[in-house]
Amino acid sequence: MNLWLLIILACVVGFLTKLLGYLVPKKWLTNPRIARVAGTLTIGLLASLTVANAVATGQELAVDSRLGALVAAAIALWLKAPFLVVVIVGAAAAAGLRLLGLP
Amino acid sequence: MSTSLRQSPGARVGLSIAVATGLYGVSFGALSVASGLDVWQTQLLSLLLFSGGSQFAFIGVIAGGGTPVAAASAAALLGIRNAVYGMQMNVLLHPTGWRRLAAAHVTIDESLATSTGQTDPVEQKRGFWVAGVGIFVLWNLFTLVGALAGDALGDPKQWGLDGAAVAAFLALLWPRLRSREAGAIAAVCALATVLAVPFVPPGVPILVAAVVAALIGWFGYRTGPAGEGMEPDVDPYPKVTS
Numbered sequence: 001m002n003l004w005l006l007i008i009l010a011c012v013v014g015f016l017t018k019l020l021g022y023l024v025p026k027k028w029l030t031n032p033r034i035a036r037v038a039g040t041l042t043i044g045l046l047a048s049l050t051v052a053n054a055v056a057t058g059q060e061l062a063v064d065s066r067l068g069a070l071v072a073a074a075i076a077l078w079l080k081a082p083f084l085v086v087v088i089v090g091a092a093a094a095a096g097l098r099l100l101g102l103p
Numbered sequence: 104m105s106t107s108l109r110q111s112p113g114a115r116v117g118l119s120i121a122v123a124t125g126l127y128g129v130s131f132g133a134l135s136v137a138s139g140l141d142v143w144q145t146q147l148l149s150l151l152l153f154s155g156g157s158q159f160a161f162i163g164v165i166a167g168g169g170t171p172v173a174a175a176s177a178a179a180l181l182g183i184r185n186a187v188y189g190m191q192m193n194v195l196l197h198p199t200g201w202r203r204l205a206a207a208h209v210t211i212d213e214s215l216a217t218s219t220g221q222t223d224p225v226e227q228k229r230g231f232w233v234a235g236v237g238i239f240v241l242w243n244l245f246t247l248v249g250a251l252a253g254d255a256l257g258d259p260k261q262w263g264l265d266g267a268a269v270a271a272f273l274a275l276l277w278p279r280l281r282s283r284e285a286g287a288i289a290a291v292c293a294l295a296t297v298l299a300v301p302f303v304p305p306g307v308p309i310l311v312a313a314v315v316a317a318l319i320g321w322f323g324y325r326t327g328p329a330g331e332g333m334e335p336d337v338d339p340y341p342k343v344t345s
Contacts, residue, residue: 006171007144010161010178011151017182018154019207021189022198028190037320038184043285044292044316045181046156046276048309049163051293054269056300056308058168069266070273077277082123087130090270095263 065097113226117217117233120339124155124213125241131158132249134268137259138166142250149246153239154211156275157182160309163268169306177306180313188215195219195227209235213339220340234339278338292316 028034054070055061072093076086108114128149135145140162148158157178164174189210195218198206214235221227256262280286292312299308 003140003165003171004144006175007140007147007161008151010157010175011147013175013179014152014154014157014182014185015208017179018185018189018210019204021186021191021210022193022203022207024190033321035187037317038187040288040316040320041180041313042156042184043276043279043288044312044319045160045177045309046272046279047289047292048296048312049160049177050269050272050276051296052167052300052309053163053265053272055297056167056305058305059301059303061297061300065263066266066269069263069269072266073270073273076270077274083271083274084127084130086274087127087267087270090273091263091267093263094266094269095261098260098263 062103064103065094068097068102069094108229111226111229113217113221113223113228113230114233116220116339117214117230117235118237120213120217120234121237121241124238125245127155128242128245129249129252130267130271131155131162131242132246132251133253133256134159134166134249134264134271135162135246136250136253137256137264138162138268140165142247142254145250146243146247149243152178152182153208153242154182154185155242156212159268159271159275163272164306164309166265166268167305169309170304173304173306173310177309177313180310185210188212191215192218192231195224196231206231206235209239211235211238213238217339288316288319291319 050070054066055063057064069090073086073090076089081089131149132145135148135158136142140148145162148161152158152161160177160181161174164177165171189207192206192210192215196206209232214231217234218227218231221230253259253264256264259265276289280289292315295315296308296312299311303311
């Protein structure tokens with residue numbers, strides 16, 4: 001129930017955030033400092049989510065097949081693979097390394 | 104003079120970006136059920152939250168054992184850039200009434216990038232609506248396909264779906280790392296995350312990194328260009344810009 005509630009809350013907040021852009025005076029959001037924080041937040045959150053999903057297991061740091069997936073995905077991105085291919089490469093790397101016996 | 108819709112460059116680019124983006128809804132659907140959400144919850148996120156980064160953030164925190172509160176916080180923070188996109192689109196579209204609500208809902212990286220890549224105001228509108236509505240329809244369709252497939256897969260680890268989630272986040276981040284400063288911000292926030300993991304509950308390290316990123320943005324804004332990190336994560340016009 002708690003999960004349902006917060007999914008709905010996230011949806012409402014997400015929509016209101018988008019709508020805010022259409023409602024507030026232009027000068028508010030053209031403020032370079034606000035625009036810059038929105039940008040650095042995006043980079044920081046995505047970097048954090050990448051690393052947390054790669055090495056965190058609960059409150060412990062772990063080196064396992066997910067790190068292999070990270071490296072494989074980076075190579076795919078460097079080769080300019082499209083999003084879906086990168087995701088499949090990540091899955092294949094993790095699944096393959098597990099078949100080889102890695103945790 | 105504006106062209107007919109069939110020959111409209113904005114609509115054409117919008118359609119191709121809609122197909123490419125919509126397709127990867129399948130990865131969101133599969134990863135969402137692997138994280139522990141059910142098919143209905145997964146579909147609700149695609150219907151109502153409808154912002155790839157925020158949706159992946161929500162399930163990424165849940166998959167790591169974080170609380171729903173931490174998941175919703177990460178999703179909300181990652182959605183802040185959409186407010187800046189909304190302001191830009193409002194200048195181009197001036198939507199009123201129900202169109203304003205619809206425009207807000209489909210204001211995402213891809214619709215903004217398609218629209219702002221056009222110069223003719225008519226094409227800017229067509230690009231925005233075709234990309235936005237097209238992605239909404241296809242993204243939801245493929246979310247359902249992915250969620251049902253993910254449900255049938257069984258053990259997500261055996262299929263490497265945890266590795267797929269890592270790859271998805273890196274793929275969302277990658278296009279934003281165009282400058283040395285963006286790379287430095289990403290590195291500092293990654294480090295902050297790793298350092299925080301042993302000391303705070305799951306999910307919270309992501310919010311710690313958000314605070315670090317916001318402080319860098321707030322206090323260091325004179326040192327970098329104003330639009331840092333605000334480039335949409337897609338480039339519908341690679342031939343034009345490179």
